[in-house]
Amino acid sequence: MTKAIKAQSLRKVYNGNPPVEALGSVDIEIEDNEFFTLLGPSGCGKTTLLRLIAGFEHPTSGRLEMFGEPLQDLPPYKRQINTVFQNYALFPHMTVAENIGFGMEMLGKPKSEIKATVDEMMDLVQMSEMADRQTSQISGGQQQRVALARALAPRPRILLLDEPLSALDFKLRKSMQLELKRLQTETGITFIFVTHDQEEALTMSDRIAVMSNGAIRQIGGPRDIYDHPADRFVADFIGDTNFLDADVVGKDGDLTALRLTSGKTITASAHDDATGRVTLAVRPEHAQLATSDEGLLTGQLREVVYFGTDTHLHVDLGDGTTFVLRQQNSPDMPANATAGSTVGITFPPAAAQVLRD
Amino acid sequence: MAKRAFDIRRQTGFTGIAIACFLMLYMPIILLVVYSFNAGTSIAIWEGFSWRWYASAWENDLVQEATIRSLIIAFWASALSTSVAVLAALATTRTRSFKGQTAVFAVIHQPLMVPEIVTAVALLIFFAMIKVATGYNGLAYLIIAHSAFCIPFAYLPIRARLQGMDLTLEQAAADLYATPFQVFRRVTLPQLWPGILAGAMLAFVISLDDVVITEFVKSAGQDTLPTYMLGQLRRVVTPEINAISTALLGISVTMVIAYTLLSKVRN
Numbered sequence: 001m002t003k004a005i006k007a008q009s010l011r012k013v014y015n016g017n018p019p020v021e022a023l024g025s026v027d028i029e030i031e032d033n034e035f036f037t038l039l040g041p042s043g044c045g046k047t048t049l050l051r052l053i054a055g056f057e058h059p060t061s062g063r064l065e066m067f068g069e070p071l072q073d074l075p076p077y078k079r080q081i082n083t084v085f086q087n088y089a090l091f092p093h094m095t096v097a098e099n100i101g102f103g104m105e106m107l108g109k110p111k112s113e114i115k116a117t118v119d120e121m122m123d124l125v126q127m128s129e130m131a132d133r134q135t136s137q138i139s140g141g142q143q144q145r146v147a148l149a150r151a152l153a154p155r156p157r158i159l160l161l162d163e164p165l166s167a168l169d170f171k172l173r174k175s176m177q178l179e180l181k182r183l184q185t186e187t188g189i190t191f192i193f194v195t196h197d198q199e200e201a202l203t204m205s206d207r208i209a210v211m212s213n214g215a216i217r218q219i220g221g222p223r224d225i226y227d228h229p230a231d232r233f234v235a236d237f238i239g240d241t242n243f244l245d246a247d248v249v250g251k252d253g254d255l256t257a258l259r260l261t262s263g264k265t266i267t268a269s270a271h272d273d274a275t276g277r278v279t280l281a282v283r284p285e286h287a288q289l290a291t292s293d294e295g296l297l298t299g300q301l302r303e304v305v306y307f308g309t310d311t312h313l314h315v316d317l318g319d320g321t322t323f324v325l326r327q328q329n330s331p332d333m334p335a336n337a338t339a340g341s342t343v344g345i346t347f348p349p350a351a352a353q354v355l356r357d
Numbered sequence: 358m359a360k361r362a363f364d365i366r367r368q369t370g371f372t373g374i375a376i377a378c379f380l381m382l383y384m385p386i387i388l389l390v391v392y393s394f395n396a397g398t399s400i401a402i403w404e405g406f407s408w409r410w411y412a413s414a415w416e417n418d419l420v421q422e423a424t425i426r427s428l429i430i431a432f433w434a435s436a437l438s439t440s441v442a443v444l445a446a447l448a449t450t451r452t453r454s455f456k457g458q459t460a461v462f463a464v465i466h467q468p469l470m471v472p473e474i475v476t477a478v479a480l481l482i483f484f485a486m487i488k489v490a491t492g493y494n495g496l497a498y499l500i501i502a503h504s505a506f507c508i509p510f511a512y513l514p515i516r517a518r519l520q521g522m523d524l525t526l527e528q529a530a531a532d533l534y535a536t537p538f539q540v541f542r543r544v545t546l547p548q549l550w551p552g553i554l555a556g557a558m559l560a561f562v563i564s565l566d567d568v569v570i571t572e573f574v575k576s577a578g579q580d581t582l583p584t585y586m587l588g589q590l591r592r593v594v595t596p597e598i599n600a601i602s603t604a605l606l607g608i609s610v611t612m613v614i615a616y617t618l619l620s621k622v623r624n
Contacts, residue, residue: 056528076531089529093547102543103533154534 002068004158004190005030005053010062012048022048024214025062030192031207032067035184037193039201040211041237046194048214050160053192054083067157077106082151083160087167088143090135096146097122097131103154121149124183141172148180152187159184161193165200177204198238202226210234226283231356235281242287242323244280244297244352256354261319262297270354279355284326286351289313295344299323304339315345386606393599400596410600420601423585427565430496430581434503435511435561441504442511442556443549450519451545468506476506477573484574494576502574503564510563511556514616518552519545555619562612565605 005028012023023045030036038046051057052064055076064072071079082103090099097118104114122128125145130138135146144164151159161180165173181204184191195201201208202222209219210233218230229235232243249265250257256270258280270278292298302322303314306329313325323345365371393411397404414420445465449458468476484498522545530544531537568583575584582605586598 054528054532056531076528077534077536081532083529083532085525085529087523087525089523089525091526091530091544102530102535106530106534106536106539150533 002032003029003065004032004034004067005071005192006063006065006068007049007052008063008065010049010052010064011060012045012052012057013060022214023052023059026214026216028209028216028219030190032190033188035181035191035193035204035206037195037201037205037208038211039195039198039208039237041196044211045214046196046211047162049211050083050162050192050194053158054081054160055079080156081158081160082154082156083162084147084151084164086162086164088147088164090143090146090150092135094135095131096127096133096135096138099135099146100150100153102150107154117153121153124152125149140167141176144168144176148183152183152189156189158190158192161191163195165195166197173200180204202238210237212237228353229281229355232279232281235353235355240284240324240326242282242284243321243355244282244323246278246280246354248275248278258352258354260296261317262295264296266296266349266352268349268352268354271356274354281353281355282323282347282351284312284324285310285328287323287325287345287347289325289327290344290346292342292344295346297323297345298342299345301339301341301343313343315343389599390603390606392596393603395596395599398595400594400599410596411604413595414597414600414604417597419580419585420582420597423580423582426496426579427581427583430499430503431561431564433500434507434564435557437500437504438507438560439511439515439553439557442508442515442560443553445508445512446516446519447541447545450516465512466509469509473506473569477570480570481573488576496579498574498576499571499579499581502570503567506567506570507560507563511560514555514559515549515552518549518555522548551619555616558612558616558619562609562616566609 007026007028010023010026010028011021014020014022026045026049028049038049040046048057052059053066053071055071055074059072062072063070066079066081091102094102100121101114101118104117109117118131119128122131125148127142127145127149130142130146135143138146144167147164165176165180168176177200180191180193193201193204202225205222207219207221208225210217210225212233218225218234220228225234226238229238229241235241235243244260246258246260248256248270249259252267254269255267256274257265257267258270258278259265260280268280297315297317299315299317301313302316303312305312305314308329310329311327313327315323315325317323325345392400392403394406394408395403396407396409449461449465480498480502484502488494488498526544526548527540530540535543566583567581568587571581571584572587575581580588582601586601589598
């Protein structure tokens with residue numbers, strides 16, 4: 001099966017003094033009909049990768065293929081790829097309907113077909129009432145829908161979305177997330193979505209590529225990335241994490257025995273080359289309070305922070321680090337811990353993830 | 358309390374100097390306009406209100422001819438220089454920065470820097486050679502000369518407009534299957550129009566007003582309105598000159614206002 005996008009050793013250096021390497025030898029394969037997200041902080045190279053796929057930038061070296069055909073030498077207007085821009089980039093001198101029909105018009109489609117598709121698209125994004133409005137006369141959320149309809153109308157094989165939700169308010173963003181996922185499933189078009197918002201990435205994507213400093217750190221499904229972060233950067237960037245030092249003391253098949261700084265030993269799955277001093281990641285919601293005898297770790301409870309749905313407990317482990325636990329709140333739950341008391345912390349072996357540095 | 362930054366308007370004597378400057382600039386023009394309505398034949402002694410000098414100028418065949426010639430030259434100079442300016446502006450804003458770009462800017466702006474009299478003499482000598490070689494004596498020399506010095510005036514507002522435009526719009530069009538020419542025609546050009554009109558108007562006014570280069574380049578019987586007026590001043594001076602000047606002033610002010618309004622049009 002051919003891949004929607006296949007990049008091999010793709011590299012982009014921007015000329016300048018000094019030259020900036022925005023993307024350093026990236027390999028990536030994106031499946032057809034997939035909701036794929038490029039996630040990372042600003043400056044990580046995700047937008048550069050998107051612009052290389054769209055054709056606005058030319059790679060310094062490497063190969064780029066779309067459904068098995070070489071892509072890197074085609075100009076943007078010859079690629080069956082459309083983009084939803086971060087600032088929407090709607091044409092200010094055209095109406096909503098003219099904007100949506102622009103791509104098909106440029107492809108030389110007959111007027112009747114353009115009209116039918118434009119109507120269908122406006123229906124799809126619930127903008128039928130607004131066909132003859134100027135783009136300056138509609139709200140940000142509506143402009144967002146028009147930009148989406150305009151990019152979908154020519155039926156591209158791949159749709160690129162460059163942080164399209166970042167300018168919307170919280171509630172609108174939530175509903176658009178579900179809407180985008182629905183559109184992707186309905187149209188069967190491969191979506192490549194760029195964001196720095198980890199929650200957005202987790203809720204919408206089939207697969208996520210986490211990027212930093214022009215490189216891909218990990219590719220996997222949302223659960224993979226969250227539950228089994230490959231390295232410290234991914235664990236730190238996605239969600240909240242406690243980092244613990246531990247020493248590898250033995251191996252038994254897939255399982256590795258690790259001694260915590262408290263002296264207690266746990267078994268966890270680890271990558272093969274884990275030896276000596278390693279870093280463990282434990283999610284705050286995967287750990288529980290225990291008595292100080294039972295706990296894998298002990299410490300002093302410093303702060304109890306109430307968040308409505310849950311409570312965050314900050315435990316000072318005595319070696320300069322703070323461990324955060326997150327407990328779901330329920331009405332019949334007693335306030336079982338008070339600040340200042342000595343407590344234990346426990347977590348199941350599966351919750352501990354050995355990280356590559 | 359934070360002290361206000363240095364405020365020049367609060368310095369002693371500022372108001373006086375400002376008023377003096379404005380008087381120096383506008384009193385002569387106001388006097389010129391006032392005396393264009395003089396009933397007498399003097400440009401210095403007021404003898405009552407009258408439209409007679411406007412009527413006199415309107416009926417003067419030489420003024421009519423010079424006016425029409427001025428308008429023809431200004432129209433063509435404006436059209437030619439604006440077309441060239443659009444191409445120059447596209448080449449200096451929509452391409453990768455290239456070697457010698459600063460030199461290109463300098464060349465485009467050259468007519469603003471070089472003393473007009475130098476350009477005028479150079480054109481006189483150059484065109485004289487062509488006139489001898491071809492035998493052609495028509496208006497084309499004036500049109501070409503005017504086009505040349507109008508280019509920077511047309512270029513500046515067009516370039517400003519191009520630089521202010523959102524580049525992602527052009528990328529979006531290319532992304533939606535528009536070829537580079539379609540991008541220009543369907544996205545760049547429609548947004549560039551206010552800049553083009555502003556540039557064309559500025560060029561028109563600059564051409565209409567020129568004396569020095571026209572005086573040197575024109576052949577016999579090719580007076581434009583300003584060179585006709587200059588010629589008249591050497592003979593009898595009547596308020597007819599004031600009337601023509603006032604009419605020219607009216608056209609220029611209208612154009613400048615239109616130019617300002619157009620430059621303010623934003624997305």
